[in-house]
Amino acid sequence: xxxxxxxxxxxxxxxxxxxxxxxxxxxxxxxxxxxxxxxxxxxxxxxxxxxxxxxxx
Numbered sequence: 001x002x003x004x005x006x007x008x009x010x011x012x013x014x015x016x017x018x019x020x021x022x023x024x025x026x027x028x029x030x031x032x033x034x035x036x037x038x039x040x041x042x043x044x045x046x047x048x049x050x051x052x053x054x055x056x057x
Contacts, residue, residue: 009046016042 016022016038025034 005049009049012045013042 022038
């Protein structure tokens with residue numbers, strides 16, 4: 001994993017799970033599946049970031 005991708009994933013995770021917008025949405029009593037959707041979106045973005053990576057033979 002490249003250092004730039006690792007930093008990007010870390011910053012995206014912090015933005016997704018620690019932003020004030022997420023705290024605000026949590027106070028609106030969202031549906032029970034919202035936390036699972038957030039994690040699924042994060043996992044999908046990380047997977048897509050590494051699909052096009054270089055593969056050694």
